Amino acid sequence: MTGYDRPALIAAARQSIRKGSKSFAAASRLFDRTTRERVWLLYAWCRACDDIADEQEHGRAMVHGPIGTRLAPENRLATIRTLTELAMAGEKTGAPAFDALGLLMREVALTRVMVEDVLAGFALDADDWRPRSEADMLRYCYHVAGAVGVMMAAVMGVPADDEDTLDRACDLGIAFQLGNIVRDVWEDDAQGRCYLPVEWLVEADIPPGEVTKPHYRKALVPLVARACALAREYEASARVGAARLTFRQRWAVLSAANIYGAIARKVERLGPHAWDHRVSTGKAEKAGLVLAALGEARRGPVPAPNPTLSRSGLVAAAR
Structure with missing residues (x-):
């Protein structure tokens, strides 16, 4: 047992790909069910990392608070790294997209x-x-x-x-x-x-x-x-x-x-x-x-x- 609520993570990942990429969502429907769900999980993590790095919501600009409240790029990268490290260690993150990676790494041979x-790509942009x-x-x-x-x-x-x-x-x-x-x-x-x-x-x-x-x-x-x-x-x-x-x-x-x-x-x-x-x-x-x-x-x-x-x-x- 992984300790993850798989159905809930799958549902959240499916919603993420629907919001974030109509092209990938369309192509993913052609996979068998197991592969399709795993593709959604991977997409959810990638999308969440992108959104944190660019301060967006599914690729769209977010409404920001007062000037000075935005995180610096290096702080956004640190957030991505911390949540990803927790996910790879099998720890619950409280963020469905990162828990999706944790679940996925226990189902397939990701390293x-x-x-x-x-x-490393997010690090390049942060620099x-x-x-x-x-x-x-x-x-x-x-x-x-x-x-x-x-x-x-x-x-x-x-x-x-x-x-x-x-x-x-x-x-x-x-x-x-x-x-x-x-x-x-x-x-x-x-x-x-x-x-x-x-x-x-x-x-x-x-x-x-x-x-x-x-x-x-x-x-x-x-x-x-x-x-x-x-x-x-x-x-x-x-x-x-x-x-x-x-x-x-x-x-x-x-x-x-x-x-x-x-x-x-x-x-x-x-x-x-x-x-x-x-x-x-x-x-x-x-x-x-x-x-x-x-x-x-x-x-x-x-x-x-x-x-x-x-x-x-x-x-x-x-x-």
Whole structure:
């Protein structure tokens, strides 16, 4: 017995994914019940960490109190670390999303290293870190999304010694995050952040802090195309790994790949108008992408190599 109220934690996690991500919620319905519930538990912890780090509520801005009452980034990170440490130790935290991680770690083969690699991404943001090179950007993508992909693969039963499949699960997370980076250029800039490499901006003659200025939009478009090309490379690798999963798992993963890949493709296609409004996919479009994934799940994947900078290289850089 774990001492956790599993049904209550599952219900809270399900509500979290419904509020926080319509895309992941849609894809998660394709899993078998046990995997689906575990995916919700993992999502709930990731979402809670994101919300604490950014002082948000399911990705949306919170109403703050008087000036001076907001926690400093390092204090938010300390909160995330403390609650996560308690969860990994099997202690009740009083926070359902962190208890969800505690329960999950007692049901599947998640490791402390997997969790710490995700926490390292929050540490980068707390330090106001910026990627200087393409490798730096990919390292960031690894921590905030690729490492989550590794945890997701473990939740789906991929053994710890299946390094290539774990690498390719990581690749899908990296592809997702590259899509987020190009979609959210304006939103990140409003928060004083930019995840496009400094070296890319210098090559395009875009001064630091001016990436969203109207007269630099045309110069920004080739950089977005470059990031989207990287995303396609990582996504193609991930599809090879997905073929090794059970059918329902494969369908769910390919559906998520289609939905998130569509967002990056829209941003690239819109060019300088990509940030006139937030790019998303509607219900009908999602349904079509899920249906397309069904056909893809029944066929073998197109062969694709691992990207030049894969999980092992990114982990080495992080260490």
